[in-house]
Amino acid sequence: MKNVIIPLNAFDRKEVLENGQIAFIKLIAASGAYGVEIRRELFTDEILPLKHLREKIAATSLFTVYSAPIELWKKDGSLNIKELQLTFQEADLLSASWVKTSLGHYIKGVSNLEDLKQFLKRAEVKLFVENDQTQYGGNISDLKHFFESAYISDVPVRMTFDTGNWMYTNEKWMDALMQLKEFVAYLHFKNVIQNGKELTTIALSNNENAAWRFIAGQFPIDLPKALEFPIAPVNRLREYVEMVETNKTYKEGEVLCKS
Template identity: 35%
Template sequence: MTDAVDVVIVASAFGMDAVRTHGHLKWAGASKAAGATGFEVRRELFADEADAAPQALRALGEQIAELGLWSVYSTPASLYTTDGKLDADALRVSIEEAIALGARFVKLQLGGFGSVAKAAVIADYLRCAEVRLVVENGQLAQGGSLTQFIGLFDALKREGHADLLGMTFDIGNWAWRDVAPLDAAGPLAAHVEYIHCKTTVGEGARRFPAAPAPDDAQFAAVLDKLPRHVPRGIEFPFDANRIDADAAHYVAWLAAA
C-alpha cells in the first residue's frame, strides 16, 4: 500500500461566487473538515483589493494555520510579459503577498517566456523569501506551451540556477492546448512540485474542468508518471448540493490514488 500524499483544496472548487461572497476562511474550514492538509488561496477571488493588503493577508494566513492547514498563494500574474521579459514587479508583489500570507508556495502563470529566464534576477528576489516559487501551465497558447516549459527549465540550468523554481503541473489545462498530459509529464516530471488535479468535459470554448472518473486510466497514468510525494490540488468544482460530502470523498480518493 502506498503512503497517502498531501491534498490541497483550491478555493475555486467551492465555487467562485461562494468564495467571493463568504471569503476564503469559510472554505479553508470546509477543507480542513474534508481532511485536506492544504488550502489554495486565489487572489482573483478576493472580493476587494483590500483583501490583498499585508495585514489582511497576515490575518488570513494565521487563521488558516490555526486550522492546521498550510497554504498556497495563487495569483493570476505572469512571470514573463507578453514580449518575453521578466515581469520583476509582478514577481516582487506576488512574493511579498505570499510571505504576508505565510504560504508554502507562491504560484504564478508562466506568461510569454521566450528563451532567457533572467535566473539571477529571480534568485535575488527569492534569496530571503521563505516561500517556494512555482509556475503553472495555463490554458492559453502563451504560458501553456510544452515547448515553453521545457525551454524554461533548460534556460534555468544554462544560467546556473537549475533548481530555482518548480512547476505546478495542471493535468486538465493541457487539454486547452491539445497536448496529451501524459506526453507532457515525461519531460517535465523532474520539475513538478505541485499538481493541479482535474480533467475536462466539452470542446473548444465550451470546455470546462471536471472531476476525474474513478476508472480514468489516462488520469491514473499521469499521476503515476509524476512524483508521488508532491502535493495534489483539487481544482475541479464540487457538487453544490453536497459540497461537504463531495470534498471529503475526493480528498480521500486523491490522497490514495
C-alpha cells in the same frame, strides 16, 4: 499520508466571492486535506484580509499555497518584477510556503534568468510555475526550455503540472508529462472535456483506468496534489480527498482510458 491540497476555486465562485475564502477553511480542514490554495483572483476587497486568513489557517495547521494570476515574464521577455514582488509580499503576509504563477512570455536567449535567481535568493517562499490556458504559457516546448535553463542556471523554481489545461492549448498531456516530469513538484488535477464548442471542467472519475491515476502513479506517493475541479455538493469533499490520497500506483503496461 496526507498530500491533497484544495484550491478555493474548487467551490462555487459566487459563494466564495460573497462569503470570502475564509469561510471555507474549516470545511477544508475537516475534510482531512493537507493544505489550502488561496486564490488572489477571488478577493473582492481592495485591502486583502491576509492577516485574518493567516490566523484562521494557522489554527488548522493547513499547508498554504498562494496562487496569483500573474505572468512571470512580460511580453518583451523581461521579468515581471513589480507584480512578482507584490505577490511575494502578499504571500509573506499570508505565511504561505509556496507561490504559484504562470510562465508568461518566456523568450529563450532574451529572458534573464539571473534576474529571477537574484529575486528568489532573497525570498523565503518557493516559486512554482504552472502551465496555463494560453498558447504561450501552456506550450510544452517553451516550458521545457524555461525549466531546463532554470535548472542549468540553478534557479530554484519548480513546476505545477495542470492536467486539464493542456486541452486549452491543444497539447497532449502525455507528451507534456514525458517531457516535463523531472521538473514537476505539484500536480493540479482537473478533468476537462469537450462540451459542444466549449471546454468544461468536471469532477475526476473514480474509474480505475482514469488518466489522473496514471499521472499520479508517475510520481512519489507524497507529491502534493490539488483538486481543481467543481466540488459539488461540498459534502463530497472528503470523498474526493480520500480517493486521491489512496490512489494505487499504476503498473507498467496497464491499459489507460481518457477519462
